[in-house]
Amino acid sequence: MPLFSIITPCYNSSQTLWSTYESLLKQSHDSFEWILVDDASCDDGLTKSLIEKITNEAPFKVKHSFLKINYFGSKSVFTGCLIADGKYVAVLDHDDQLTPGALAIVKEYIDTSCNDELVAGVCGRCVNESGLLVGKKFDADCILANEGEIRFKWGITNELFQFSKIEIIKPFFELMKPGYTNGFVWSKISEKYKYIYVNDVLRVYDTALPSSYSNTKSMLVRYPEAKADALKATIFSYRPYLKFNISYGSQIIGSYLRHTINSNINLFEAWSGFDAVLKVWCLLIYPASIMKSKGWL
Incomplete structure (x- = not known):
């Protein structure tokens, strides 16, 4: 049984997967x-x-699954989890790379720091295609924290890279719907579990490719209602931490409001379950959200 299952969702990946x-x-x-x-x-x-070629010639175990319907990335990781034999799962995008030695580094942290059942795994850093760190370093090289603390208290809001215990992440990826992003999963996990956050660089996050998600996500307007649902759940997950980073919290709430506007969800439904502070927060940034949804900002 392998220690790691590396799951790579693919879509028109012939130019990057190699x-x-x-x-x-x-x-x-x-x-x-x-x-x-x-x-x-x-x-x-x-x-x-290309997937079949790699499967046939790779010197390590490769499994594949071909979905017959496009689910906009929402079923890929869960499908991979269903056939995974590893104890830890990492989601490596089809246009990214592991840094040399990344798996050996993560194994060292697993051996020393992941025995607690409330520790979901190890989360490291990314560099871009030029080798520059994405975001700022953690103040300490090894931190036990949850995603909410990292994003809001520590102010690390950029791309990170998780190696997670499969029994923890599998049920959350099963909840994914078209329009959801993996951020939904990480926020839900943060309600109960922590990660070992480290400054070690584990992934090359290629932002230069025109086809990279980082360069195309602003154009993805499919499933706005599902996006709104996922963002609302994310807001609830991060609610205890929003006050520590007003700017980042406003970005998430603003994105949620834009998708509710694009979905024609009425305000009563959109803000149901929000406490008074969240409702006031929504009112303050609602005008800007309307202008952004119309392309005026």
């Missing part, structure tokens, strides 16, 4: 499997052919 594969070839720790889940790519079979 680099991801090459990064796995450079790992010194070999107790891992790679699971490729294709979300019904529409590139005339190019992604399918």
Whole structure:
């Protein structure tokens, strides 16, 4: 049984997936499997052919699953979890790479720091394609905290990279719907579990590619109602921490309001369950949310 299951959701990935594969070839720790889940790519079979080629020639275990319907990325990780044999799961995007030695680094932290059942795993840092750290360093090289504390108290709001116990993340990824992003999962996990947050760089987050999610997410307007549902759940998960980072909290609430506006959800329904502070917060940024939803800002 491998220690790690690396799950890579794929969609029209023929131009990027080989680099991801090459990064796995450079790992010194070999107790891992790679699971490729294709979300019904529409590139005339190019992604399918590449996945099959990698599966046949890789010197490590590779599994794959081809979804017949495109679920906008919402079923890929859960599908991977269903066939995973590893104890820890990492979600490595089809246009990103592991840094050399990343798995060996994570194993050291697992061996020394992850025995507590309330510790979900290890979360490290990312660099961009130029090797520059994404965001600022943690003040300490190893921190036990939850996602809410990291995002709001510590002010680390940029991309991070999690290795999580499969029995913890699997039920949360099962809740994903088209329009949800993985941030929904990390916020829900934060309600009960903590991670070991480290300054070690574990992933290359390639922001230069035109096809990278970081460069296309602003154009994704499908499923606004589902996006609103996910963001509302995220707000509830992070509610104890919102006051520690007003700017970041306003970004999340503003994004939620924009998607409710685009979904034509009435305000009574949108703000149901919000306490008085959240309702006032919504009222203060609602005008700007309307202008952004209309493209005026």
